[in-house]
Amino acid sequence: MTAVVAAIGRSGARRLSVLGGLARFALGAFRAAARLTRAGRWVTLRVLINQIRFTALQAIGLVTFLAAILSFLVISQTVRQLGRLGATDLIGTVIVVAVIRELGPLLTALIVVSRSGTAIAAEMATNRVMGEVTALEAMGIDPYIYLVLPRMLGAIVSVAALMIVFDGVALASGYFGAALSGMHFQRYANIVLTTLSAKDVWLTVAKGVVFGSAVALFPSYHGLAVKAGPTEIPQAVTRGVVATIVAIFISSALFVVVAAG
Amino acid sequence: MSARTSKEIRAAWLAQTLEWGRSDAPPLAFIGIDLRDRPDHPDHRFDLTVEPGTTVVAIGDEDSGVGDLGGLALGLRQPLSGRAEVFGARIGQLPYYDLLLFRRRIGYHPAGDGLLQNLTLRDNVALPLRFASDHRQTEVDDRVNQLMEDFRLRAVAGLRPAEANEEDCRRAAMARALALDPDLVVLEAPFDGLTGRAAQDLLDKVSRRDDGAHRAVFATVQDLVPSVRRMVDRLIKVADGSAVEEKP
Numbered sequence A: 001m002t003a004v005v006a007a008i009g010r011s012g013a014r015r016l017s018v019l020g021g022l023a024r025f026a027l028g029a030f031r032a033a034a035r036l037t038r039a040g041r042w043v044t045l046r047v048l049i050n051q052i053r054f055t056a057l058q059a060i061g062l063v064t065f066l067a068a069i070l071s072f073l074v075i076s077q078t079v080r081q082l083g084r085l086g087a088t089d090l091i092g093t094v095i096v097v098a099v100i101r102e103l104g105p106l107l108t109a110l111i112v113v114s115r116s117g118t119a120i121a122a123e124m125a126t127n128r129v130m131g132e133v134t135a136l137e138a139m140g141i142d143p144y145i146y147l148v149l150p151r152m153l154g155a156i157v158s159v160a161a162l163m164i165v166f167d168g169v170a171l172a173s174g175y176f177g178a179a180l181s182g183m184h185f186q187r188y189a190n191i192v193l194t195t196l197s198a199k200d201v202w203l204t205v206a207k208g209v210v211f212g213s214a215v216a217l218f219p220s221y222h223g224l225a226v227k228a229g230p231t232e233i234p235q236a237v238t239r240g241v242v243a244t245i246v247a248i249f250i251s252s253a254l255f256v257v258v259a260a261g
Numbered sequence B: 001m002s003a004r005t006s007k008e009i010r011a012a013w014l015a016q017t018l019e020w021g022r023s024d025a026p027p028l029a030f031i032g033i034d035l036r037d038r039p040d041h042p043d044h045r046f047d048l049t050v051e052p053g054t055t056v057v058a059i060g061d062e063d064s065g066v067g068d069l070g071g072l073a074l075g076l077r078q079p080l081s082g083r084a085e086v087f088g089a090r091i092g093q094l095p096y097y098d099l100l101l102f103r104r105r106i107g108y109h110p111a112g113d114g115l116l117q118n119l120t121l122r123d124n125v126a127l128p129l130r131f132a133s134d135h136r137q138t139e140v141d142d143r144v145n146q147l148m149e150d151f152r153l154r155a156v157a158g159l160r161p162a163e164a165n166e167e168d169c170r171r172a173a174m175a176r177a178l179a180l181d182p183d184l185v186v187l188e189a190p191f192d193g194l195t196g197r198a199a200q201d202l203l204d205k206v207s208r209r210d211d212g213a214h215r216a217v218f219a220t221v222q223d224l225v226p227s228v229r230r231m232v233d234r235l236i237k238v239a240d241g242s243a244v245e246e247k248p
Helices: A002-033 A038-055 A056-085 A088-129 A133-136 A145-178 A185-196 A198-224 A230-260 B006-015 B068-074 B098-106 B123-133 B137-150 B165-177 B196-206
Strands: B029-034 B046-050 B055-059 B085-087 B106-109 B184-188 B216-221 B236-241 B244-246
Touching: A002 A198, A038 A056, A038 A088, A038 A145, A038 B123, A038 B184, A056 A088, A056 A145, A088 A145, A088 A185, A088 A198, A088 A230, A133 A145, A133 B098, A145 A185, A145 A198, A145 B123, A145 B236, A198 A230, A230 B137, B029 B068, B046 B055, B046 B244, B055 B085, B068 B085, B068 B106, B068 B184, B085 B236, B098 B106, B098 B137, B106 B165, B123 B165, B137 B165, B165 B184, B165 B196, B196 B216
Parallel strands: B055 B216, B055 B236, B106 B184, B184 B216
Antiparallel strands: B029 B046, B029 B085, B236 B244
């Protein structure tokens, strides 16, 4: 019995210590922003633009495709079922609540994690193993400034932008799903616009910031925590991505609680 | 915006780091350092002072602890006992952000060059100027152009480390160490895999500051070719955890 309690305690303490480490890491990344030199700002901006190009621009095709398919499937099926009950007006609630508010941000964040989260974790772990992080510190350069900060800002901007793309495509392809059941564009637009509120806009922005931070923070933390050598890199990538996915789902649930409050 | 001279630029960033240490202190001093796995007899401590303008090389086998001296000098690792002082400051005791700032007074060439693989050789050289100084963009470009010229890197400036040969990577790493024209340079295994002539050429460049004066150079090596030995002011053999003076 004592051994079981001790094991649970050890596991809990380990998780708490990782959380503490993450909090310190996040704080370090934000504090780094205040220490950027004049010339450093330009380089950080260049890294940031590269990060946005890779994370957002190169992912637009995939996000558009998935948003179109998902919305088309959900709306066409829902309109058909609601039509039988004579409650097609509820389609607006389904689009806004299920697709725009919940599934859109979640799927967008998962797409970015699978593409960029893995890349960030692998890159950071390689930087650590190759001695590049030590070289940066020896030159007097804060690794947060050079490695973490631009990726974090890039991920936040990218996730928020991709969510907007997802929402736009989902609304458009949702119409085609509804049109299959004979719904006219004017009616579809009226239903959707009546259901959409300013709260949905703010929630999208807030989720973009939170999910974007998670996409950069967890993979960076686990990537830079590598110590032994190249064999640890795949493990760091797995840890980083799994932690990000868990964090995104938990924060998504928290958003529901906060939005309901 | 008026153009600043290289002297003014250097003085501006250096001013931030003068808060620590003493102006009359030697550039580098190891005092009672224990280089072995655990503290043992006090006779086996490493003591060495690198005077301004001198080139000092510590030589020893892989297991002698000579490879730890560079990290100790930069405050990247802590000694089991004793201390490393850089310009009179106990570098291992400085808080992290102060330490980062202070390290800008030291040029560092890590073993294996430590170049960032996703940057070109030119961008690697520019890195400390962009992130660890208040240089303007045009000043960074001017300084990098000068270093690429001095270290004969212009033809390979656009290559990434994996695309360049070992000597060019070494030259780029040395140029990066000198980017801020420091008074002290710490080199770890700087001549491994280089010809005697290339090693001589690099040491000659590293040991002179921009104004022509000699800078303090501390290098750790496992082997040293005779032609380079002749350029060294002091050669220290690390044996049994102690420093033994050898004839260069």
